[in-house]
Amino acid sequence: MVRRSPPDFAHYLAKKYMRTEMLPTAFCPGCGLGIIERAIIMAIDELGKDLWERTVFVSGIGCSGWIPVYFKCDVLHTLHGRALPIATAIKVCRPELNVVVTMGDGDSMAIGGNHLIHAARRNIDLTVVVANNMLYSLTGGQVAPTTPQNVYTNTTPYGNFEPNFNLMELMKAAGATYFARWTTWHFVQLKNSIKKAMEHRGFAVVEVVSQCPTYAGRYILGKPDPRDFMEWFKENSVPVEKSKEMSEEELQGKIVVGEFFKRSDRREFAEKVHTLIRAARGDSG
Amino acid sequence: MRVKEIKISEDLCKGCYLCVWACPREVLKISKERNRRGIRPPFPAHLDKCIVCRLCEYRCPDFAIQVITDEDERMLEGIRSEELRWYDRIRRRDELLEKHGVWWLR
Amino acid sequence: MYFLASCLVRILGRSFPLKKEKKLMIGYDAVTDAAILAGCRFFAGYPITPATEIAERMAEKLPKSGGIFLQMEDELASINSLIGASWAGFKAMTATSGPGLSLMMEGLGYAVLSETPMVIVDVQRVGPSTGMVTYPSQGDVCQVRWGSHGDYSIIAIAPASVQDSFDYTIMAFNYAELYRTPVILLMDEVIAHLREPLIVREDVEIVKRKRPSMPPEEFMPFMPKPGEYVQREMPALGEGYKVIVESTMHDELGYRESESHEVGSRTIARLWNKIEKNVEKIAKEEFYFMEDAEIAVVSYGCPFRSAINAAKTARKEGINVGVVKMITIWPFHDSMIEKLAEKVKAIVVPEMNMSKIVREVARAAKGKAKVLGVPKLAGQMHTPEDILVAIRSVAR
DSSP: OOOOOOOOOOHHHHHHHHGGOOOOOSSSOOOOHHHHHHHHHHHHHHEEEEEEETEEEESSSGGGGGGGBBBEEEEEEEOTOHHHHEEEEEEOOOSEEEEEEEEEEEIIIIIIIIHHHHHHHHOOOOOEEEEOOOBTTTTTTBBOOOOOTOOOBBBBBBOOOOOOOOOHHHHHHHHHHEEEEEEOOOOOHHHHHHHHHHSSSSSSSEEOOOOOHHHHHHIIOOOOOOOHHHHHHHHHHHEEEHHTTTTTTTTTTOOEEEEEEEEOOOOOHHHHHHHHHHHHHHHOO | OOOEEEEEEETTOOOOOHHHHHEEEEEEEOOOOOTTTSSEEESSOGGGOOOOOOHHHHHTSSSOOEOOOHHHHHHHHHHHHHHHHHHHHHHHHHHHHHHHHOOOGO | OOOHHHHHHHHTTTTTOEEEEEEEEEHHHHHHHHHTTTTTTEEEOOTTTTHHHHHHHHHGGGGTTTTTTEEEESSHHHHHHHHHHHHTTOEEEEEEEEHHHHHHHHHHHHHHHTTTTTTEEEEEEEEEEOOEEEEOOOTTTHHHHHHHSOOOOEEEEOOHHHHHHHHHHHHHHHHHHHHSSSSEEEEHHHHHHHHHEEEESSSOOOOOOOOOOTTTOOOOOOOOTOOOOOOOBOOOOTOOOOOOOEESBBBBOOOTTTTTTHHHHHHHHHHHHHTTHHHHHOOOOOESSTTOOOOEEEEEEHHHHHHHHHHHHHHHHOOOOOEEEEEEEOOOOOHHHHHHHHHHHHHEEHHHHSSSSSHHHHHHHHHHHHHEEOOOOOOOOOOHHHHHHHHHHOOO
């Protein structure tokens, strides 16, 4: 339901960059997606007002798909898993735009896994924010490709027996050129990484381990309180530099955070396409 | 920078208390009364302790809290008219549908 | 003699251009040339027999006209990238065949709900499943109309010759812009690989995309003007219009309204009515020898070619047969079929499938004429004799 009059109060950033007529958001109390929204907004705000005017948001389905629909910006809220082909086309057609894709873990790694691999292979200049809550939450708490081992969910009533994805390794192999992972607890680092990802020319992925107090809280943490989640993130995250000195056993159950890689040896895809078009038309410039 | 007030939106706050948890100076407390949305909102119990670190803002997923300084006040004033123009569009749509009925259903 | 003359006038009448160039051309080449002439500057596809050649030709021709060709990772990506390109301000097209079209059905629904203009060329082959990949069929005629989930209406056009492929591709692009909807060009394997003389006309009418005339805060992206069904004005991304291209149910401004029955009914009805209430404007057909016909052969695509031959032979036998070529299949032209049923005593519908459109014809005829389907399966084309047998059986 769209509001007919503004809320009694909203944060300055919300008034400036969000459609306050759609607030409050559909997220549960304490959901990490709101924090990711703020990180994206602050990253663009710090990079300059004109960047916001050039930004297009594309999202898939899932709670994470709602991240940009509240943004006062061009937004495509697309189908489950299909955000990346749409974003690819937009970037190729209009290379001057800053295209930001927000996806969930199921959205990016399960149903949209193929598109993710191929977008990384192309090294197209997109900023992809993957909100990883380790579960399918919009549908009520089912196992995802990122759910920890032995966790009970609605579709793993005897415990999760499926191994999970490491998005970093996947993206590295597929050819992405920037990857960072943070939790919602690392707010400033997350914001800075999103800034770097936007400035980076190439396929940039920022994975955010985010709290879902409602379902992940119930099934994974055992406590449906966002404050406990924050404490958990604080205690269980290991910086990538430190993780190199740790053994496999020590890293069990830990979230390795940090900036994993940044490459500049691969050419960007949209630029290649337009170079080809110029050559085909016989333009030298 | 000195804090003038800490504004908390009644329409937007969902009562997750991440702000209360985040505050290093224990400025915020949870009110005993429920508001009209059935939520016991946080309130600034010790405003004098606030050091404008804005950690409560960073942790709030609902853009419901802001530490207001003189500068914040000016910025909020400056964008109000722009915000209202989008509400005008909704009002115009409603008026059109009221005036003509939903013409594409006929 | 009269009917032959009238037929000739009909055929020649529509091909007298101001400037013309006659060449021998193959079906898929006609489609790609026409698409580029119609302003198509984005093509995304995935190889699939027998539609691959369209992608191959586009890969070669598009960059020369400043257009973008992408071979995507699958058909899901193809159709979705069309949505992105279309909202980025490009006229977009893809080409596929049955199995690919099945994969595109999800994206088709999104294109319908987000009112995104695009053209999907479906070069039909024999199904179900992988089926017989190199043989023609008309098995997808109902899939394009009913394949995606939920209520929607759509425009589908079926060419029956190389000239048609050229003309109707342009028509498809124009309809896509006029009604802001995906349009499907229902070719089949035979038409795509047929070599025929083609008159390339330069004076064709091309509908350009309408840009918003209002500032962003006043512009309503999905709200038609009072009395109309379609908001023709469509902004491109990055122009400051701050549009929400929603796959969820939304209102006329684009705001997500997934829990309002009122807004939902309003939006679904608008999407339905913008096509169904404009059926008289959209639907096109050609009539051959219909002046004195007692029996009508209603056909589309390939079987039309056999139907014309069958009608001529039947007339020699003393049976007054006329032929209706349906150019647009969807939206189905109920009123035309009803009028036809009032005039003739029987309608014969030859189709290269197990009988699909014949059901629509029978429904629209409302029992006013006998309706007989002539199915032809597994990649065979109707011979004129096949249709003649049916004509003779209803003539008795």
